[in-house]
Amino acid sequence: MDFTTKVKKWIISWLEEHRGLVIVLFCLPASFLFDSIFKLQRLVHQKLFYAPENHDTRVKSIQKKVRHWNELPVANRPRMCTARPNWLSLSTTFFRKNECYQVSIPLYDILDLDKERMIVRVEPMVSVGEITEYLIPLGYTLAVTLEISDATCGGLAMAVGMTTYSHRVGLYQEAIESFDIVLADGSLVRATRDDHSDLFQCLPWSHGTLGFLVALELRIVPVKPYVHMKYISVKGQKEYCDKMREFSGAHDKDAKLPDYLEATVFSKNQAVIMVGNFAECDSPEKRRKINHVSRWYKPWFYKHVETFLNKTHNECNEEYIPLREYLLRHNRAIFWVLESMIPFGNNPIFRLFLGWLCPPKPAFLKFTTTPGIRAMTFVKQVFQDIVLPMTVLEESINKAEELFDTYPVLIYPCRIYNHGKHNGQLRPPRPEQMCPGTDYGMFYDLGVYGTPGKVKRKEGYDAVYAMRSMERFIIDSGGYSFLYADIFMKLDEFEEMFDLTLYRNCRKKYGTENAFPNLYDKVKPEVDVFSIGKQYAENN
Structure with a gap:
């Protein structure tokens, strides 16, 4: 083994053994720098260009790239995928993009807000953080969103998304009104429930294997500035499971449903159920109960929830959370994944001095994955x-x-x-x-x-x-x-879980069989x- 190989092996071993230190010393500041540069870039972009007007031009450049692929000799045509680096995605896998023909999708803009139709039209790379920042001051939010700010609207549309509002509306795909897709031949189509309906049905859970998403329309809902949150501690598995069925309307379609509903189970027989409703803080008493859960020095949200485990119904078990902070409440600790990476991350001293750097960007966590x-x-x-x-x-x-x-x-x-x-x-x-x-x-x-x-x-x-x-x-x-x-899962088991009949028909009908990876190969x-x-x- 030569010297260079030995050094490389030692570095990899050191990174694996000291990943927590790497995250604190590299990922946290790098994430902060990355985020700051991105925000500055977006600000300059918004000031210097009226980006929505350039949407069609950007789409045409994508179509041109796809048509160039069609002109390649058949023997030299690898399957297509986006040029977005693996480490920028939230998927845990590392799809082998180096073996594909990569197409850049530089589509980061909010295109239109239609208040009459209650629809927002966005490009696929708009993030959850950006769309909530845009919509909430106007009195709206997406019908289905996600708790991680780096998730993109397009990524959720082509995969799947769910939120604590989903007991009212369903999965992310139920709130999609249309997809604009560049197909394998370079043509642009709009898929809706009535037009190209087969494609519309198959794009969710397709993970980019049917075409390139260039725009989508998403349903929005009216909101109030705060979520009135009640924390209900329940002992006994049957008791908290029954309550979740009751609160969600699982047995009664006419039940009065809360706006937001979730539970965190801390042991087999103990859970905290969270029931939230849109609210105004229009009195001194309510304002005293405001909790800014996303501030850097605050405990991680699930740790905050844990404090309600032993509180009785007679104790204070309610508060008002600013809506955007509620929607992104799990962002700082990436639910509770960060604890296994930075065991001391919820320590008050760490939160006070370095909590403002959290969370490390999932992109940088993947970037340091050996x-x-x-x-x-x-x-x-x-x-x-x-x-x-x-x-x-x-x-x-x-x-x-x-x-x-x-x-x-x-x-x-x-x-x-x-x-x-x-x-x-x-x-x-x-x-x-x-x-x-x-x-x-x-x-x-x-x-x-x-x-x-x-x-x-x-x-x-x-x-x-x-x-x-x-x-x-x-x-x-x-x-x-x-x-x-x-x-x-092996392929036959995957096909037990999912019905690929219509998906395969779409692959054949829209000419994507040899143009894009198939679903199983893309996600395994x-x-x-x-x-x-x-x-x-x-x-x-």
Whole structure:
């Protein structure tokens, strides 16, 4: 082994062993610098150019690039993908873009707000942080958003999104009115429920394998400046599961629904349910209860929620949170993932002096991911969002504890609609999962993030067995895995979970079979999870 190789190997080993230090010394300041430069760039862009007027010109340049691909000899045509670097995406995978024909999508602008139709039209690279900053002062927000500010409107549209408002409206895709797509031949089409409806149905969960998204229309809802939040501590698994079904309207379509609903489960038998409603703070008493949860010196939100575990109903268990701070409440700690990276991150001293640098950008966390760290994400961590019917809520929590033994666990109720033959990749809810008298079933996002208990206790942990067991449970229950996270399914199992019939028809009809990667190849891990898992299990 030559000197250069030895040095490189030592550096990689050091980075893996001291990742927390790397995050504090590199990722935090680099994230801050990156964000500052980006904001300055956006400000200059807005001042010097009326960007929405240039949208058509930018789209034509994308079409020109795609047409150039069509002119290449067939033997020299790799499949197409966006030129956005892997480390800028929120997916845990590293798709091999270097093997593809890459097309730049420089589309970052909010194009139009139609208050009569209650629609906002955006380019795909507009982030959640930007769209909430734009809409909320005007008295609106997206019908479905996300808690991480770096997530993009386009990324959520081509993948999936869910929020604590989803028990009222469903998944992100239910709030999309139209997609503007550049197809494999370079043509531009607008897909709606009535025009190119097959494409409209299949673009969600397609992960960029049917064309290049260049604009979309999203439904908005009127809001008030604050969320009146009530924290309800519940002991007993059946008790908190029953309350979540009650509050979400799972059994009663006429139930009065809160604007926002979620639960954080801290142990199998203990949870805090959060019920939020739009509100004004129009009295001194209400203003005294305002909590700016996103300020840098404040405890991480889930730690704040944890303080309500032992409070009785007679104690103060309500507060008013500014709407944008509520929507992005999990941003600083990336839910609770940051704790495994910076164990001292919620320490009051750290928050006071360095909390303003948090969170590290997910882009920079991926940027510092070495092969060893990538392998570790399979065998020593779990990061999964899972959509399941409310009928298996208790069973799923038990299963997650059995396989992963890590808390907290997140629960977001969400409608899953039965659109008949128009369901795209999602299989419709089963008859017994439907809410009586409706066209939807009440499902929920089960968020399991962190270090499995066996890993913490340095016991033998078989990550492949755990994940494949959970995936089998999901399939048998009629649920779905979010595909931004690593999957352990083989192709036949993937097709059990998702219905690819219409998707394949669209691939053929719109000429994308040889132009874009297929869905399974796009979302499966880029490394052999089975051999990595087996090697780790044998060594432990």
